[in-house]
Amino acid sequence: MTASTTTHASEAARRYARALFELAQDKGQLAEVHKDLKAFVEMEKGSNDLTILLDSPVFSRGEKVAALAEVMAKSGLGTMLANFVGVMATNGRASDIRQAQVAFDELYAKQRGIQRAVVRTAKHMTGAERGRIESILAKAVGGEVELTSEVDPSLIGGIQLRIGSKLVDASIAAKLERMNTAMKGA
Structure with missing residues (x-):
């Protein structure tokens, strides 16, 4: 099963996704952010290290923020997504990024x-x-x-x-x- 059909986003992930959606829409970057967020989640699925970084309580928020900033800089994904990932990590929500992608994807499909x-x-x-x-x-x-x-x-x-x-x-x-x-x- 695909994540988009089996994962239901938490309320917190939905709020973050809506905020990102509205910002991307306001800035005219909706399609780009949708593509980047989907690419980030696909990248995470293919990387055990990234999954551990997002999910493990062993890493502090600061360590997660720094590591994710480095990942985002090397990934070539957009600045808006990099900022979003950073905010989620700073707020202790790094493990909710996948759920936020599901919620964002739902908003994007509905809008289109x-x-x-x-x-x-x-x-x-x-x-x-x-x-x-x-x-x-x-x-x-x-x-x-x-x-x-x-x-x-x-x-x-x-x-x-x-x-x-x-x-x-x-x-x-x-x-x-x-x-x-x-x-x-x-």
Whole structure:
């Protein structure tokens, strides 16, 4: 599963994300900050050392601020994001940066009118299958759809599709479960 579909941002992370979103919007840097924040979180996922730095209580706030400033200087990511990461570390919220990215991403998608959907299948989809689902969803919601796909072999076959809080479960596992329940009731 991707972080964006499984992680829910804390209230504090949402407040930081909203502040960054509004500042980036005011400065006309929304797309750049969105891209940079996503890149930072991807960089963190690929670096055990960075993950430990963000999460470990062994490092003081000052050590985290200094180390993150160095990471940001070497990363080539924007000044606004570097300042944001620094503020979060200074305020003892370094471990909330990933959650802030999730909240920022949600705000960004909402502002752009993008509907988020997650499709789960028993095996990897082909590009054609994914394109067909995206096309059908775009028509159904009347706008742009950002599709995330996940593989769950326990579905046996078929798909599960989630858009917002709505779930359409057309998996074979769900059909078997419904048949089992119906047979128990008979």
